Amino acid sequence: MPDASRKSLTVLNDVHFKAYSRWEQEKNNNKTDMSFIKWFSEYVLLNLEKDEYIASYAPYLEKVGISDNRLTIRDNKKDKLTDIFLKDGKFFCNLDERNDCEHIHFALAMPELARLKSKN
Numbered sequence: 001m002p003d004a005s006r007k008s009l010t011v012l013n014d015v016h017f018k019a020y021s022r023w024e025q026e027k028n029n030n031k032t033d034m035s036f037i038k039w040f041s042e043y044v045l046l047n048l049e050k051d052e053y054i055a056s057y058a059p060y061l062e063k064v065g066i067s068d069n070r071l072t073i074r075d076n077k078k079d080k081l082t083d084i085f086l087k088d089g090k091f092f093c094n095l096d097e098r099n100d101c102e103h104i105h106f107a108l109a110m111p112e113l114a115r116l117k118s119k120n
Contacts, residue, residue, distance in 0.1 A: 019043070054109050058102055066112045073103055084113065 011019075023039045026032040032039055064072040070083040075095065082095030084107040091113065093103040107113050 050109065054106065058106050061103065061106045063110060063112070066115070071107050071110060071112050073106060075103065 019040055020036060023032070023036050026039070034042065060075060060077040062074050062076070064074050064081060066072070070085045073082050073084060074080075075082060078095070080095055082093055082103050084091055084093055084103060086092070087099070090099045091104050091107065092099050093101050095101075095103060098104075
């Protein structure tokens, strides 16, 4: 009989492969003793909670997109767009002209920022 606390989910092969590889790495490094299904569920839940936190931290900020080496964010409080990009090895906000502001903090939670860093 199916477990009422579980639902079936199908994921794309590349997603499964990447997640399974990460789980195996954590398991081999003794960072988890969870089964893959439990680990994957926890991972997804953690990321959903992170998204909720980001939305509550700065509900007036939103990611517009990524282009070349810039992450564009809309600041609805200031009614302006800002670009986050690498400058002298640090992320820089062209709106505040700083490398430590709420736009940078918001951007640091975006996986796209890691992609920017890996491109440079």
